[in-house]
Amino acid sequence: MPGFGGVGLQLETPNRDGPTRDLRDHLPSLMSSSYPITLKFIDVCYKVKIQQTNTRGRSIKRMLTHGSTPSDQISTIQEKTILKNITGVVSPGEILAILGPSGSGKSTLLNALAGRHQQQSRAFSGTILANNKKSTKQIAKRTGFVTQDDVLYPHLTVRETLVFCSLLRLPKTLTKKDKISVAEMVLSELGLSKCENTIIGNSFIRGISGGERKRVSIAHEMLINPSLLILDEPTSGLDSTAAFRLVSTLGSLAQKGKTIVTSMHQPSSRVYQMFDSVLVLSEGRSMYFGKGSEAMAYFESLGFSPSFPMNPADFLLDLANGVCKLDGVCERETPNIKQSLIASYNTLLAPKVRDACMEITTVSERDSHLIGSHSCKQHTSSCSVDLSTWFYQFRILLQRGLKERKYESFNTLRVFQVITASILAGLMWWHSDYRDIQDRLGLLFFISIFWGVLPSFNAVFAFPQERAIFMKERASGARPCIWSSNHGCQTGFNHCYCHNASICSNRRILRA
Structure with a gap:
């Protein structure tokens, strides 16, 4: 990748100079070669349509009539020029x-x-x-x-x-x-x-x-x-x-x-x-x-x-x-x-x-012909040279999700919350007879409902937090497995974590 040499902010990394030179010499042509791009934009215009709804009549009249009727609403569409x-x-x-x-x-x-x-x-x-x-x-x-x-x-x-x-x-x-x-x-x-x-x-x-x-x-x-x-x-x-x-x-x-x-x-x-x-x-x-x-x-x-x-x-x-x-x-x-x-x-x-x-x-x-032929070659071999396969991406994203989520799943408050709830649940069923089928069903119901809703509730908050990252990676050409891997690991990790803690604390009843 010759395009990176000579950056103004250089740091001393003597132990990496050798591998860097070897990498530049042995990288495939797809990474080591790049052609210059001259960008032109001519008469670029961009317009958006804004819909405005004007309601006639006073607010007291609308309150008495429980809202406004269709005849009282006037919808107008205005076009706003962003670029011209x-x-x-x-x-x-x-x-x-x-x-x-x-x-x-x-x-x-x-x-x-x-x-x-x-x-x-x-x-x-x-x-x-x-x-x-x-x-x-x-x-x-x-x-x-x-x-x-x-x-x-x-x-x-x-x-x-x-x-x-x-x-x-x-x-x-x-x-x-x-x-x-x-x-x-x-x-x-x-x-x-x-x-x-x-x-x-x-x-x-x-x-x-x-x-x-x-x-x-x-x-x-x-x-x-x-x-x-x-x-x-x-x-x-x-x-x-x-x-x-x-x-x-x-x-x-x-x-x-x-x-x-x-x-x-x-x-x-x-x-x-x-x-x-x-x-x-x-x-x-x-x-x-x-x-x-x-x-x-x-x-x-x-x-x-x-x-x-x-x-x-x-x-x-x-x-x-x-x-x-x-x-x-x-x-x-x-x-x-x-x-x-x-x-x-x-x-x-x-x-x-x-x-x-x-x-x-x-x-x-x-040169244009060479560039075009190079693009055609990349297009014909896109199945092998393009982004990695779905399952490979899923595995990498799963590893990234686990590294990111372990700090939230194993923080002090979360561990204290899970252990305390597990101990309380264990004490409630401690003296229950393991031959009593109703107690066993009650414990299984408690585990499946309480410990199923809690991690799912925590996983839901991950969606708005990672929406920006999802949109960014999708815009850069990433595959749909981003969403499933990130939030699948979030929900599954919380489920396994909570269920294991609860089952271990109540193993006396479940042993039968």
């Missing part, structure tokens, strides 16, 4: 930063670029091309998407998290030893070796830091050696230094030929200087697209310039919010500023950006 005519291009080795205030459509655009919006639906329109071709399954497999929230298991260590991910996502042609070696190599290259044995943690459990947690999320996607890496606000919640280190890591990955698209909410001036291209959004419309170093000069040509030296990102976000200084005296929020800047972009920059998208040639015809 967004155009841009990003080439291999570049970082495209999407800037804009909250609600400007950054996450929606990233989801569209990652192929997570159904492009056949009426809500989506526009053209998204990868190497001058529409996105295919092979392009999707070479695309890594890092969500804004770090969806990880809190009780697993960093190494366990990446090892389980590599065992699930890497192709079947690699052996288990090679998959673990790939995870260890990514650990070293992303600067996670010092915290590899530390649990992830969450808001209630102390674990790794926020920057390390974000790098673990990036490592999740880097395991498949993606050619296109999309990140949704990776620096949110990080301080300036941690954000700079993270973007430095992304810059080092871009230097290895990867195409990186990321959204930023409020980057520092050091971070802004690392962006090759910048796209500024305001209310779902483009306000600027071009080189980050030329943004200030462009807005100055339109008559908008800061009164004192400041962070270019802060100045662009002020303009995207419609905030500027009028007559050099006071700072006001004026909607006309946003409209005028959007109109200026449509007049001055939009034609140039569209022409640049049409002129850029990503790959030659010969």
Whole structure:
């Protein structure tokens, strides 16, 4: 996997240099080779329909009539535009930063670029091309998407998290030893070796830091050696230094030929200087697209310039919010500023950006043919090179579920609860005659009902907790066995645990 060399956050791991070099030399071509991807998006639009129900009449009248009649309700459907005519291009080795205030459509655009919006639906329109071709399954497999929230298991260590991910996502042609070696190599290259044995943690459990947690999320996607890496606000919640280190890591990955698209909410001036291209959004419309170093000069040509030296990102976000200084005296929020800047972009920059998208040639015809043939070979052998079989995934996910759930099943409160209930149940039937069939049936009824409902009740709460992980792994191409293995092990483990404790405490009656 040559795409990982030279990452900015290097740690000293002399004992792993040899295995890492051997792994890079002996990995199959599926893992060691990757082709560059030039991403184009032309006139991307996204609309949603909002249904609003207006009820006529006063609330007292509705209370007296026990609700409103159908004639009193007026249902209207309004169409809201989230994105409108967004155009841009990003080439291999570049970082495209999407800037804009909250609600400007950054996450929606990233989801569209990652192929997570159904492009056949009426809500989506526009053209998204990868190497001058529409996105295919092979392009999707070479695309890594890092969500804004770090969806990880809190009780697993960093190494366990990446090892389980590599065992699930890497192709079947690699052996288990090679998959673990790939995870260890990514650990070293992303600067996670010092915290590899530390649990992830969450808001209630102390674990790794926020920057390390974000790098673990990036490592999740880097395991498949993606050619296109999309990140949704990776620096949110990080301080300036941690954000700079993270973007430095992304810059080092871009230097290895990867195409990186990321959204930023409020980057520092050091971070802004690392962006090759910048796209500024305001209310779902483009306000600027071009080189980050030329943004200030462009807005100055339109008559908008800061009164004192400041962070270019802060100045662009002020303009995207419609905030500027009028007559050099006071700072006001004026909607006309946003409209005028959007109109200026449509007049001055939009034609140039569209022409640049049409002129850029990503790959030659010969290279395109090679890429197409490589994709066809992967498609024909998808049964053997694709993700592992259902039962193999079930076994790996079951091991992961047991490692994660053992901390909840064997905590002090749970053990005390089960042992106390078992002792009380044993004392209730201690002096019962084992020849009395009613006592034996009563004990069996108590065990089957009480100890059946309690673990099932605990397992139900695991569904909302793991829904985010389930959605994330399903979106990345995992199989349906995720849900059955995780919650099957949760319910079954609790059942066995509780039943064994109860039966052992009442073995005198059940012995007959």
